[in-house]
Amino acid sequence: MISVEKVSKEFTSKSGKVIGVDNVSLRIHKGEIYGIVGYSGAGKSTLIRCMNVLERPTSGRVIVDGVDLLGLSSKALRKARLSIGMIFQGFYLVSSKTVFENIAFALKAAGVDKTKRKERVMELLELVGLSDKIDHYPAQLSGGQKQRVSIARALANNPKVLLCDEATSALDPSTTKSILKLLKKINQELGITIVLITHEMEVVKEICNRCAVMQDGRIIEEGPTYELFAEPKRTLTKQFIHSVLDFELPSKLVEACTGRLVQLQFRGKLASEAIVSDMLQQFKVSGNILHGKVEYIQEKPLGIFIMELTGEELEVTSAIRYLEERLEQVEVIQ
Structure with missing residues (x-):
């Protein structure tokens, strides 16, 4: 056109x-x-x-x-x-x-x-x-x-x-x-x-x-x-996306965390699947969701969550690997 x-x-x-x-x-x-x-x-x-x-x-x-x-x-x-x-x-x-x-x-x-x-x-x-x-x-x-x-x-x-x-x-x-x-x-x-x-x-x-x-x-x-x-690939695009999907955690909250902080992204049908609960059942870790949001873009869900995982290092590492295999984007924040 x-x-x-x-x-x-x-x-x-x-x-x-x-x-x-x-x-x-x-x-x-x-x-x-x-x-x-x-x-x-x-x-x-x-x-x-x-x-x-x-x-x-x-x-x-x-x-x-x-x-x-x-x-x-x-x-x-x-x-x-x-x-x-x-x-x-x-x-x-x-x-x-x-x-x-x-x-x-x-x-x-x-x-x-x-x-x-x-x-x-x-x-x-x-x-x-x-x-x-x-x-x-x-x-x-x-x-x-x-x-x-x-x-x-x-x-x-x-x-x-x-x-x-x-x-x-x-x-x-x-x-x-x-x-x-x-x-x-x-x-x-x-x-x-x-x-x-x-x-x-x-x-x-x-x-x-x-x-x-x-x-x-x-x-x-x-x-x-x-x-x-x-x-998003470019810095400016990320800034614009950030204005809608704001996931800045308070510094005091981050400092108080004793476990591993991970940011998870759920796209499309994955947003409705029980991936996190399945992970918690399979591994000896505890999970605490600190921030989360699901947006609907062109009627498709896009979910982003930040959670703290605590437990023995080997179990936490295995849990994160499990998430990485099932989600398109998993980022370890600390």
């Missing part, structure tokens, strides 16, 4: 050239939700704006649904953009227009007649759950409601792609969850491909099929979201 091929974007400042995107290549499949995560200044917003040529790449190619956007005339590009909706952190609603008028404006600009505009706006308001706010103005709406209007406006012309630039960053956690649930519904019911820019790994975990981690204008790691959570 979207192919970004060796795209770079340079800006000129008083101090010289600044590289916003540095030779990035990505393939985003039709019908998936793809996340791009990175800290501020990583280049992720510039990259997503290159995908609809709001920022024209300095070099490379951007192909959306088989069309090379950089090879189009200005008129053809404007037409192609009708199939690419976009929502932003700041909503960008016209304060002097009602909810109805804000959504209808996108349809009017596309040449849709008045009768069909009204029908389409009503459909969209029902989809985003705002049918009762049709005559309200943006100042009368909450942040989440404003973003729902922005989503409805972005969907007005039946796009095939929806680009979301930090769409939940200005929202509280509860509202963020409701917006992510709406985006997932749109993806599943309408088959729209969604690209989601964020600096929050929690957002990626909630709805993204695949994701990429961006740093200094480059993609440093990419893959299925579950795999990135289960086995």
